[in-house]
Structure formats: structure tokens, C-alpha cells
Amino acid sequence: MTRLLLVTTAALIVAACSDAKTALPDDATPDATITASASSAVTISDAYMLPPLIGRNVGAAFFVATNDGVTDARIISASSPVADTVELHTHTMTDGVMAMREVDGIDIPAGGSVVLEPGSLHLMMFGMAVAEGQTDAPVTLTYADGETVTLIVPVRSR
Template sequence: MKHLILSASVIAVSTFTLAACENASDHAETDHTNADHSAASHNTETGIEVSDAFIRPPLPGRDVAAAYFDLSNSGEADRLISAESNISENVEIHTHTMEDGVMKMRRIDGVDLPAGETVSFEPGSYHLMMFGANIPEGVEDVSVTLKYESAEPMMLTVPLGEPSEEMDMKDGMDHGSGH
């Protein structure tokens, strides 16, 4: 069984362009705990690339999921201003800040994407919070649309699960399973 790991479509006035990245031999299992999240989606017109994407599903009894990924911008400076998902009533961009010695999560109105830089959405930093998340049994991939200040929206298909061991080693963190 093939699993679509990450795809992107640039939403134009009335057309969709779809580029899919898949590898049947690497993704034959249904457990995404150690799935390869290195596939990338790239908007060639704007130079924005999404990589290392995954969504942590809600903990048992909860309805909040979190999305993590890297946004690389090889084009003009832009800004991520919002996101939507087919599994969530409300998606917000969040970050963590230290206030009076306490780490707090806060909603923000967007994230700058400087030209030539990569911005990481990761635990303890920027991330997407997906409130009212309802993930049907057996679903392994979730649709997420990223909206920018200048660039056209980018629709992604993102796997559910935890980051691969390779990603954990890359940033030296054990992300655990909490939000």
C-alpha cells in the first residue's frame, strides 16, 4: 500500500497543480512513528518550501492536535498569516514565550518568512494548534492549507505521527508525545 507522505498544490484562481512525493518501499507500514517526513513541497513560483512536516494527533480524550514543519523561503520575503485543516474547526499559529520564568504558549497573527531563510515550526517554538480536531479512525494523512500574505495558499497532505528518529537527532530533542 502506498502512502502519500507530503504533497502540495498551489491554489490559483480556479486550477490546482499537484506535485506528490511518495516512495512505496519506504512507507509501506502504517505506523508513522518512524516515518520518513523528509519529503518536501515546494511552490516554485514563490520559492516557499515545506519540509519535515508531521501532525501530532490529539492525546486520548482531547481534541487538540499540533502541526510541525520547516518553511524555507528562497524567494521574496513573505509572511505566513493563517492555516486551515480538514480535521479541525479552528487552526491557530502559536509560539512559546518565557514570561516571569514560566513558559507560555501564545497565539500570534503570523510568522515572517525572510528571503533566503528557514523558519522551523517545532515543539517549544512556532507551531500550528488544531482545535476541535476530529480524526476519523484509520486516517493517516491530514490536509492542511497554509496561507501567506503575498504567495498563493499552499495545500499540503501531512502524515499523522511523531517525528522520525533522524529529525529528533537533527535538533537534539526528544519531543515526547505531549503538546
């Protein structure tokens, strides 16, 4: 009950200070920062997504996941209504060639942080379609403990 009150209060404060016009799902936060359960000690911050390049349909999303808890957390999947498929990806260097590879999870160590950024871990969004002028979109993260958290992620122009 306390968590719900805190999340609701934070969402109202952010909404009052924001010019966002997007209706939010009940479990979403408009500034892409939320505290989840393992997962309740994980905070997602500095989230943004890059839409596809013109003529393409693949985009990406990035954020910082910080785990203030005493138990490791693991993101095992993600989804978004603006993409047909969202995969957890990383970049690897093999014989001097950089390649993106799907990973089965993103571990967030207890007391640590993981940065999803270009050239490293990220969410790869296939079949992505962002309407012209769209400023944000929901992304749902699923943790290994079964919890799901929906973020409202700002869309940055390229």
C-alpha cells in the same frame, strides 16, 4: 505551466513510491513538500502533526519552511478539515512560566528558514478529530500575498 508540470510529476513519483491511500486534492502534494509563489520560493518540508491526547481535542502541526527567494514571505493563517480552528502559535517565557500565544503571522526571511517545532512556533489545531488509523491529513497555508497551498501532512502517533 512549467510549475504545474513539475508539481504534477513530483506528486506522481511520490505517489508511485508511497503506500498512501488518501485521495489528494488537485493542489496537494503527498509528501508535505511543495514550492509555493513570495511565496513561490518557499518550500515546506519535514511536516507532521500530532493528534490530540486521549480525551482532548487539541493537536498540533510542525514543519520547516525554507525561502530560497529574494523576497520575504509570511504565512498568515492555516486551516484543515480535521480541525475546527487552526491558529499560528508560539511559546513564550514570562516570569519563568511557559505559555503558548497566538501570533498574527510566521515570517520566512528571504534566503532563510523557519522551523515550526514543539516548544516554539507551531500550528495549534483546536477541535481536532483524527480517525483511528488515519495516516495523514490536509493542511492549507495562506500567505500574505493571498496564495494558498495545501499540504498532505503525516499524522504521527503519540
